[in-house]
Amino acid sequence: MKKTYDRKGFKQKLLSKRKTVVTVTRLLIVLLLGCPLLARAGMRDSTRLEGYRVQGTVVDEKGIPLPGVTVRLDSTMLGVTTDNEGKFLLRLPQVRGVLVFSFVGYKTVKMKFEPDKLLYVRMKEDISELDEVTVVAYGEQSRRDVIGAMSIVKAADIKDIPSPSLANLLQGRVAGMSVINASGAPGGGGIVTTIRGFNSLSVEASQRHSEPLWVIDGVPMYSFTSPISGLNTLSEIDPKDIETVQVLKDAASAAIYGSRAANGVILITTKKGRLNQKAKVSLNVSRTFIFQPNLPDLTGGNRERYHRMEALKNQQEAYLDYENNVYKYPESYWESYENGVKYNYFWNMGDGATIPLYQDSLNPFYNNSTDLFDYYFRTAKVTDANIQVSGGGTNIAYNIGLGYYDEKGVLRGTGFSRVKLLSNLFVSPVEKMNMNLRFYLARTDRSRSSRDQNGYDFSTGSDLETIPSELLTTSTLWPGKGTPAFEEMINRFKGTIEKNDSYRARASFDASYEFVKGLTFKTSVAADYSQQNQNLFRPSYLDEYNESYSGGQIARAMMLLNENLLTYKHTFKNDHNVDILLGHSVQVNENHLVGGYGRKAPSDLIHYVSWYENVYDVNANRVLKDFHSDKERSTMVGLFGRLNYNYRQKYFVSVTVRRDASSKFGEDVRWATSRRMP
Template identity: 25%
Template sequence: MKKRIFSTLLTLCVLLAFSTGAQEKKRVITGTIAAQNGEKLAGASLLEKGTGNAAKSDSAGNYKISVSDANGTLIVSYVGYKTTEISIGGRSEIEILMDIISSSVQEVVVVGYGTQQRKDITGSIASISAATIKNQPAVSVDQLIQGRAAGVDVSQASGAPGGRLNIRIRGASSLNAGNEPLFVIDDVPVYNNSKDPSGTSYGTFTPTNALASLNPNDIESIQVLKDASATAIYGSRGSNGVIIITTKRGSGNKMTVDYNGYYGVQTVANKLDLMDGQQHAEYLNDWARTRNLPAPFADPAAIGKGTDWQDELFRSAAIQNHQVSLSSAKGNLKYFVSGNYFNQDGIVINSNLKRYSFRVNADARLSEKVKFSQSLSFSRTINKSVPTSGAGSGNVRSVGEKIYATSPTVPVFDENGEYVDYWYNAAKAESPVASLMTIKNKLQGDNFLGNVSLEYKPLENLTFKSLLGVNLINRNNQEYYPKATTYIGGLLNGLGMIGERKVTNVLNENTVRYTKVFREKHNLEVLGGFSWQKEQDFSTTTEPSGFADDRLGVNSIGSATGSTIINSSANEWAMASFLGRVNYQYNDKYLLTASFRADGSSKFGAANKWGYFPSVAAGYRLSEEPFMKDLKFLSDLKIRGSYGLTGNQEIGSYQSLATLTTSNTYIFDNKLVPAARHTRLANGELKWEKTAQWDIGLDLAFFDNRLRLTADYYKKDTRDLLFTVDLPAYSGYSSALYNTGGLQNKGFEANIGGDIFTGDFTWTADLNFARNKAEVTSLGRATSTTLFVGYPPGNYLGYVYEGVFHNQAEIDAQTAQTNVKPGDARYRDVNQDGFLNADDRIVMGNSLPEFIYGFNSSFGYKNFSLTVFLQGAAGADRVENTGLTDPSDSGNKSVKLQDRWSDKNTQSNIPRAGYSNVLTSTYQLMSASYLKVRNVQLSYTFPSSLLPKLAGSSVYVSGQNLLTSTDYIGYDPDGGGDYPTATTLMFGVNLKF
């Protein structure tokens, strides 16, 4: 009996143990799978390691998997993301975050109105990730693009804080309309033209960068759309390329707090090599002798070095940035909230830019079928500026002009401690220091940019989306030029200006998207939609003069006794659009994209309000062919081609309409009566500039994507160019705007990148190169003195400089030039007719570079990383007149003129002091080719073992614009105008909580 009871109990224990084990093997794990940015990943695969237990995530990223071992391991994989192994550790709920394979052909790329995997792209698109531009002290996003995308030429229009940059994608597509690309910021199209009110009528104001209101630290990715297949979905605004900017969104399964801050010091990157006090005194003595005037300086050596006005006007300037952000993607709500403070002192005295910005990006899944999203940002910029482009009259001089125009023989202060504001033979003189320090020029801008959208997914493959976007801009500009310290202020007894501008841009887009996979090999996506956008723009300026007291300035314009100029303007435009796109993929091998957009714009003539912009592209992934599978070293090989039409509407409003002016008068009954007259003919036929572009591209990847190559050859033909055509006088009009002429751009671009070393020591390198050739193919009815058929735009027209006349015998031996003396410039009689005139001018150079390039190299060892970024351009020319040819002015000169012709230096080929026959020629032409060390950065990331609560935090030191190799004698061959660019050294920290 006892044996039977024992046997029964033993059997029950065995069964119970077996049952318990069986229950453990059936343990269920649930959770969600998402990318690091919080985006839920549908269709991700899960596998319990060492078993056949598997599952996939649903459309919301949720998963449920039964596992055999509560302490086993899950293997999670998803196309375009790193395969991840997760230890179960007895948990029943696990949130899984996956890292994107940024260098892989599987990378997800943002395209117009959607996303695609890199391997499925048929157009030409360059990507710039947040990691690439991290910790760069940039005021605006366009500074971050320079040198990082093949075929994108970025030049500095001004080095001032908030100064504009010029961006050309595959060359300029227009000669008279806008050439800037279209920016799409979180689905809202923005054209980068300045929305600032104008300055005084004396040319005192240089427009700032409209993109300076966008905080670069908020950016997640930048996509540059270059060919017609990629840009035609934006139709009438796609000819100049499209840059899509996506800001950061919520990520992580808990709230994280990030602090990003840096502090740096800026100094002028390059000083001009100008004469010192003694050298300039000797030059002015020579100059006076040529005019039979007494020498102004009895003892030039006594002056010594004199005043270095560059040292007086430039300074070491601080730059700092502080940002705090909160981010989370837990549950059905994900959000990214950031606040930013940016403060940059300019390297020129009395210049500064401050920016305060705030952003809230949120995504809420209201149900399985409904999703709400918003991207809202507000920024305030306060720009304290100095003139950076002089007026034509020279009554207001820019910073660069002040430096050239002021003699180093003059001290800053006189013996009474007062600013010196006059020197030998000076015209329109003023103290550069006093004028810049007392000019009041303050531009304040408020910018609200954002959108809200609602997605409805009634079926698994069907999504409806409606979006409302707004861009609200409010600008206020105040300027005052004191009568005591500025030439223009003294001339007008004080000059002031108050300007205001308000811009309201509203966008509504409605799209429907259908996706379907047929028989596992046919992948189809169809997009259709309707878009409507309207902008209203109002500005007003008041320009008084004749102030009783400089101290009050524009705070008391009612006290101004001089003339007051009052202007106002209002304009608006609207656009309605229909768009559609089809993406088809067969067997992951054959790719087809076709798109169409119809745009109706108020800017064009009654007969041509609508424009139609189709495109088609195809791709063939040879690497998916069976005969290529044996090439283990080959990861991807794709050939693609595209063709399409895009347009350009950036011509301003009302250009197709007749205009009137009321500034005229006529005599009626012996009295002057206000009159109105036509100033422009109506042109109901005015239409879009259209650009037809074809592109052939190749995408290659080797050794598991460790080596990557992308190459494109393209050709763009723009027709129906918008030209102002001269009209015969008997018509009663001087000119009218017509569609006429053509322009062509063609070129080659390539990008090669590689993960050369991996492991503890890493080395990643990326090189891009682009060559573009532009040519005017037709002028049609237009005439021009600088544009020539068969030549590119941007020409320099001038004479061929052949040195100087060294003696009277050389003058007597020729007849082309008369009234010249030894030491005067000698120019070539090109047509050999015995006369020197306009017919002897040639196209002597061009401002466009022949090719541009960029090289980025990143080294890493454990927690240390070093990044070096180089950027350059070759083949461009510049004409540098100032400092080389200004014989009637007392301003300073380049040290090159130390070797000028004189009675003691008759073999020199540099003209004498005060030579009279100054012509634009190859004498002033110089190469603007350059190579720059744009950025060097050393950083250290703290490991979790050292700072457990701050894992992933880092510190870094960085140098910007450290070195420029060039033969150009101006401030910067890359531009910068009359406000030089800066070299910046800085220290920064990223803290993660």
């Protein structure tokens, strides 16, 4: 005999059991913790308050009760949560007001209330963000279909912030992402960005080898500090051109890029025009002032004189007492004379008489309180101007942007400027065919305070730049601004001239065609060229040999990329959703470096090595000129695939496989495979 069930009775029994379990659970929590469950969320239980009663029921769009909905009085923390039947009861201290209903996955609802009136609240699902299309590795997906760990930062979140580096703008905006600045120099390097933690116990190795892979409009790019100028290469990208930033955190999201994505991936999408949109012009101009920091309080003038005199008086040397076989300090001038050691600095065979700077207190030349910090630091200024034109017609969309950024550092002699041009063009010449042409050109100029070093040879960029050593070593007793002595003191800082400029050109073109519904083939080519130029000049009056120095280096990097993608997306019987990707990638990298330096120019007016002869100084055994060059070339070929499957958008499976070959590997181990299984 076929057995039948009473569905309504069974549902009531199930809800009754569930309500009993919830009640017992709440009672146990109260007994164990000694406080109401709601108190842990920082919310007072309004049912314990004396006041006006407000009650009602909360349901979804289909009329099904919603348990666990937060109900609170607007602009307060007074509230409760709905029970298993979606009902709530509050006792409020006011007759009328507004209640706020919030629940994960549903839109927040605000409703006015009156005493002794039942409220019936219907909440709608908030699917706008879940249905939003977002950029993923090699394609786009609906956010509800993304199963990996991903964070998204939009242009509105980072606008109106005066910073040339995108990494700084992401600081504190992505959970689990760490951004550390090793230097505050404008446009300077030393920015350490980590997403998946440090990969070495060594601090220095972790900072250099934990950087994620940056991908701009599908073109990979590494962030690094230029060895020539110390420039942070991310500073060549204008944040005003960015539309969204997707941070792929886990291996599931980044596996499609292979071993390059071991430290995570950051996808950057630049702004584009929209189809059927009238021309739109936007202009942004800002001026920012950065006031000098709180400078250290210096002990100068007579106070420094007294301090140094006391220190010199206490400068003693110990001698060996042979009778007691111990070292001891002399206690008198006679004892120091007998043993040939210092009693104090001034009793040292007359050598103490050579320091009039501290002894001649009546000489006005040495009675100053000069503060070099006040000279070296200044009020910085930042100018940021950007103009963009975007729009589109039926089959074409465009976005063109021109920008200028100029920052003067708080340390005299430091600064960063950038001029850029961006062009994004979308064309659909025929049905089912789309093409994108992108072009980016930037010219940057970075000034930095030259270091005080005796032999320059080949000067290189540094992750961590320091303040001039004169700030910490020069006595405050010297005359101050406006005197010949002060001008002579800062000659090393003013006389050394360093020029750093770089050029960045990125271009990409892609075309896609949908052969049948869901089946699309896409091919793309991209080129990324960067060049950094540096020239450093030091006049002859700052050299121990009375010779000028001029050194220069040029570094060039070129990346060529070709990718071919075949994708298939289809839904079978409205339940089974399949997304298949097959891809092939070829990438070629070339790096060139040339540099040289020369000494003993005919004149300090010549800042570049344009003179001949004088290659070697035989008498001093010194090289007067030198030159070096370097070139590297590497190739990488990749085959990859990805399968995404979900059933009714409830159960998801994703499989990724990538196989790469690199010229950097040996012939017997040329290929390597990386995979990610669910």
